[in-house]
Amino acid sequence: MGTEKIRKVLTVDDDEFVREILVAYLEDSGYEVLQAENGLLGLETFRRERPDLVMLDLRMPEMDGLEVLGHITKESPDTPVILVSGMGTIGDAIKALKLGAWDYIAKPIHDMGVLEHAVNKALERAEFIEQRKSYRVHLEEEVKTRTAEVEERRLELEKAYNDLQTEMEVRKKAEESLSNINLELTMLSECIHAVVRATDEQNLIQEVCRIIVAVGGYKMAWVGFAEQNIEKSVKPVAWMGENDGFLEAIKISWADSEHGRGPTGTAIRTGKPMVNENTRENSTIVFWQEEMLKRGFNSSVALPMIYEENVLGVLTIYASTAGAFDKSEIDRLMGLANDLTYGIRALRTRIERIAAGKEIELHVDKLQKALSGTIKVVASTVEVRDPYTAGHQRRVATLARAIAEEMDLPAHQIEGIFMAGVVHDLGKIYVPAEILSKPSRLNDIEFSLIRTHSQVGYDLLKTIDFPWPIAQIVHQHHERLNGSGYPQGLSSEQILIEAKIICVADVVEAMASHRPYRPAMGVGTALEHIKEESGNLYDSEAVNMCLRLFSEKSFQFD
Numbered sequence: 001m002g003t004e005k006i007r008k009v010l011t012v013d014d015d016e017f018v019r020e021i022l023v024a025y026l027e028d029s030g031y032e033v034l035q036a037e038n039g040l041l042g043l044e045t046f047r048r049e050r051p052d053l054v055m056l057d058l059r060m061p062e063m064d065g066l067e068v069l070g071h072i073t074k075e076s077p078d079t080p081v082i083l084v085s086g087m088g089t090i091g092d093a094i095k096a097l098k099l100g101a102w103d104y105i106a107k108p109i110h111d112m113g114v115l116e117h118a119v120n121k122a123l124e125r126a127e128f129i130e131q132r133k134s135y136r137v138h139l140e141e142e143v144k145t146r147t148a149e150v151e152e153r154r155l156e157l158e159k160a161y162n163d164l165q166t167e168m169e170v171r172k173k174a175e176e177s178l179s180n181i182n183l184e185l186t187m188l189s190e191c192i193h194a195v196v197r198a199t200d201e202q203n204l205i206q207e208v209c210r211i212i213v214a215v216g217g218y219k220m221a222w223v224g225f226a227e228q229n230i231e232k233s234v235k236p237v238a239w240m241g242e243n244d245g246f247l248e249a250i251k252i253s254w255a256d257s258e259h260g261r262g263p264t265g266t267a268i269r270t271g272k273p274m275v276n277e278n279t280r281e282n283s284t285i286v287f288w289q290e291e292m293l294k295r296g297f298n299s300s301v302a303l304p305m306i307y308e309e310n311v312l313g314v315l316t317i318y319a320s321t322a323g324a325f326d327k328s329e330i331d332r333l334m335g336l337a338n339d340l341t342y343g344i345r346a347l348r349t350r351i352e353r354i355a356a357g358k359e360i361e362l363h364v365d366k367l368q369k370a371l372s373g374t375i376k377v378v379a380s381t382v383e384v385r386d387p388y389t390a391g392h393q394r395r396v397a398t399l400a401r402a403i404a405e406e407m408d409l410p411a412h413q414i415e416g417i418f419m420a421g422v423v424h425d426l427g428k429i430y431v432p433a434e435i436l437s438k439p440s441r442l443n444d445i446e447f448s449l450i451r452t453h454s455q456v457g458y459d460l461l462k463t464i465d466f467p468w469p470i471a472q473i474v475h476q477h478h479e480r481l482n483g484s485g486y487p488q489g490l491s492s493e494q495i496l497i498e499a500k501i502i503c504v505a506d507v508v509e510a511m512a513s514h515r516p517y518r519p520a521m522g523v524g525t526a527l528e529h530i531k532e533e534s535g536n537l538y539d540s541e542a543v544n545m546c547l548r549l550f551s552e553k554s555f556q557f558d
Helices: 016-028 039-049 065-075 090-099 112-163 165-189 201-214 263-270 289-294 327-385 392-406 411-422 426-430 444-451 453-461 470-476 497-512 523-532 540-551
Strands: 008-012 032-036 053-056 081-085 103-106 220-226 234-241 274-276 299-307 310-319
Touching: 008 016, 008 039, 016 032, 016 112, 032 039, 039 053, 039 065, 053 065, 053 112, 065 081, 065 090, 081 090, 081 112, 090 103, 090 201, 090 327, 103 112, 201 220, 201 234, 201 327, 234 263, 234 310, 263 274, 263 299, 263 310, 299 327, 310 327, 392 411, 392 497, 392 540, 411 470, 411 497, 426 453, 444 453, 453 470, 470 497, 497 523, 497 540, 523 540
Parallel strands: 008 032, 008 053, 053 081, 081 103
Antiparallel strands: 220 234, 220 310, 274 299, 299 310
16 A cells, blocks of 8 residues: 655745644644745745645735735646635635635634634545546546447447347346446536535625624615516615614615616616715605615615626615715725625535535435446346356355455445446356256366356456446456466456455355255355365455354355
């Protein structure tokens, strides 16, 4: 086994104390940590060392975090960058995310678990993106070669079907079923995507309104979404400040009507910011004038929330003085509205991706079940032709799975061993039925024909893109450690561990069961045989686990 790569993290912060905390924590977590005390040095270090992840402070001398972020995302867009700052606003955070930051953590960091979660998620997402790129290139090349191979194999199978007239229809249906599953799995692989961490949309909008009122000093701020109904009404979704029943008392539309020609409705309809310079003198707000003056809303601005040329709604802000919104103020607030809109859309996109991911998981589960069912159907085509070995593949698969579990192999690998066991004698479909059921010992020619079943099984299965090396396992299940097996004469480390396990299970079941040319030898004789040949013909660990199953775990064949 190879040594796991040590991830390299660059932390850029002008606060030496903060850097020391981050370095100590990250190094304890197994990361190699680089440091830079300002943005300029941080950018130079990034270009020289190409770390796996960058952690940036927002406010720094020489070059601030947002400028460094801009350079990094332009030069290496797949490098995860996490903003770690205690001086920024929600606007800075949204701007950072818009520029390409993967996450934003506020200082001081009271819970290092938040930092650990952000770092792990960022590195996992970056690794997934790299894997997806590599897999896509591999898949495109694989598809080009697969088409010709499938066509060639189809012609070969058709010829074989003609030679085996009675079995042709069964094998044809099995091939079609496996091909369909392979196609669905291939298509599914292209649908894999990353699910990023999401924040509640309502909380985001509420927080923006709070900042506008608390930090900006405005009387009130609210966000309304443009409803696509007959009245074209504006639905308030969040607000902060001196509402006091104001939003309930007014009726606002974005239609070209009397109730839609105020600043809020016009901003939605036109997609442009609209300013109410003086509430007392503005005739376009006559329907809301009394309620506004009652609460000291002497001026206001309505900012459209635009995403890809569509207006989602409006951010409306009220001030206590007339003429409070000059051009520079409107431009600044319009930028805030744009950032808010981007954040909302990003959150909705993340939620949609999570929902899509759940659907994909259900589809994968469905395909997995369909794959298992199809493999069992294929296995039954062999057993139908050979009544003496009916159930042999299933019993071998069951024993092989039990041995793999005793060896504490991963669950995915155990499932692959079981599936390979179910079809390990698939190649016998090419052997005439009269040979398989011959009640006397086979001659050399007949035995040589039966020995081809490993190669035939491999040829039938090798074009199927299973999630396990099924074809190779079937190909090798009659190989022996000392090289005396067939069809390739492999030995020792050349043989897959899965094939070694199925080999042991196959020998035990075959010796313990009745055959047309001999009576059953019994389980005891079979176990004594594999014990004697352990390390010579058969894998020692697989043999030991098999013996334990029968002696200590009361394993029995069905």
